[in-house]
Amino acid sequence: MKNLFNFRGERYDFKSLKQEDLLQVSRKFDGISVGDSHTPAFSRVTDIVLRENGKTLYGTLKRGLITEFRGLKPFGNVTFCYGSIDVRHHILRHE
DSSP states (O other), rough: OOEEEEEOOOOEEEGOHHHHOGGGGSSSSSSEEETTTTTHHHHTHHHHHHHEOOOOOOHHHHHOGGGGTTTTOOOEEEEOOHHHHHHHHHGGGOO
């Protein structure tokens, strides 16, 4: 892979790659995505991603959804991401 694209669609190569291009702190955000290890795959480019491997829907519901924001005030579009196996296991089994 010789060239990469940053989140603005600008093309650059490895020689010009800067650490700030890879950090979320350099972005303007309009939402938050929280959840398990799959969260980055379902988040939008303009979302803050709060990911924690091994996070389960069951544990999150026990603690309360507000605990997922790590002290941030929720804003804009909020996406919760938990594995579909987790959802089927913990929600559908209580029928």
